[in-house]
Amino acid sequence: MNTIRSLARRAALAAAATAAVASAAAVHAQGSTADEIAKYRQMLAEGNPAELWEAAGEELWKKPAGPKNASLEQCDLGKGPGVTKGAYAELPRYFKDAGKVMDLEQRLAYCRMTLQGLTREEATKNPFSSSGKPSEIERLVAYLTGESRGVKMNVQLGHPEEKRTYALGEKMFFYRGGAYDFACATCHAVDGQRIRLQDLPNLLTDKGAQAAYTTWPAYRVSQGEVRTMQHRLYDCLRQQRFPEPAYGSDVITALTMFLAKNANGGTYDGPAMKR
Template identity: 35%
Template structure:
């Protein structure tokens, strides 16, 4: 309970920080580097509280990880990619094919699956916020890890191909696709945000706490946000398009030798 109160307090202070930051942005004559601004905010958090908001989510996720489900089991009984109970570096090999569920899963859908199959929760009992916290906890064991997403299994290859097709598929009233910005204009700026391609490490910072939104964003949250901003309805969480796109992006980043940032990351 203490952690929730702590978070509420932090949220209030964060809001002040965000307002200050936004004021700085709008008043600034020269474009501010959003990365530098995030690092400045991060430092402010550390100096003021001695802890980062993302760490509090991870802490909450840890409690949920060791919570017993209706079956009496904790998530220690779930294989997250490198075998039961092995969390070190597991996030860096996902999405991958799991023989028990016979499908390719990213970390979020894997948590969702194991909460049902291992812990005995019903889908309606599983809160999105809990999955996010557990995802953050597990991903924190792959902080700065080298990405190792190499599709090999036929289902992984099929989903990689779907991800690539979705990546290039222009659709909706705004004629958008992922590629039209993230390939063609990589290195440039939409408003304040730098646009990156998978080969430049797109996706390396999630899960991350976004101080501007005062929320934690997982990879699926971030993809959903992207779809909303191009006027395409976001996919349902844990559905195949998320896993396919994540697989495509991280496999491309793996080819370019990219690593994850400090996870959970702290960003704008």
């Protein structure tokens, strides 16, 4: 109950900060729009409610659950069973035990099934929270990504499957479709583009990919929830009017691999805070 009250207080403060900054920007706008937005984000980051999601995720990570009444503390995220520090900065990657490349959310579902005995349906249930339906997955992801804060992105293509997955992700990035005949590249393959007040990073450059990828997952002030990378890509495809991707699908992992590899060398700084 205390955690819920704390979440509500943080969310209310974040919403108040959003309104205050928006009002100040309208009356006292100075410098470029991008500069003002940067100041707004800095103000919000000082009280990021994502910290509460991280704390809740750590509790879930250590709590015995499922038919096997086991915690997730022996889950191997690529650096050995139970090692969480820096693991996210090296994902997606190939996992020999599963025989495939996995991103964090796929791997988390795999560990919930193998360690805790959950079915796939149970392990992937409610991946994105909604009103009155909090998501355990979002909280676990917040905790695990936070364990790589300050670590340099270092996604490798040493295994043939990693190279194949990266190539598939690159193809997906440039693939045009949907009612608008859009691709990810339509908005994110050139410099200087903007939608509404948002600068659109060029994800083909080191600077653009690093700035974008290293700040997700993120607490969305407008939604009052921490949203994962799967949710971010799902929402992008929705706006492009692409068919809805299945949660944990290999094509989303491939697109994540492409973006994560392009962000190599950037310092991970999530979960961050977004509008």
